[in-house]
Amino acid sequence: MSTSDSGNGNGKKKPAPQPQPVVVADATLRRLIAQGGRIEAPKGPTKAA
Incomplete structure (x- = not known):
């Protein structure tokens, strides 16, 4: 977590944090579905952040 990931844009640790959130x-x-929990996020537009 040095200046390398600050704003240098080396391109080494940049493509990593992108696919991480996905x-x-x-x-x-997948875990919610496996546990038997239904996802009411896409169904409920009221709680759509």
Whole structure:
């Protein structure tokens, strides 16, 4: 977590944090479905952040 990831834009640790949030979301959704929990986020536009 040095200046390398601050704003240098080396391109080494840049493509990593991009697919991270996508994988995390996928894992969370999959975990909820596996636990038997229904996702009411896309169904409920009221709680759509």
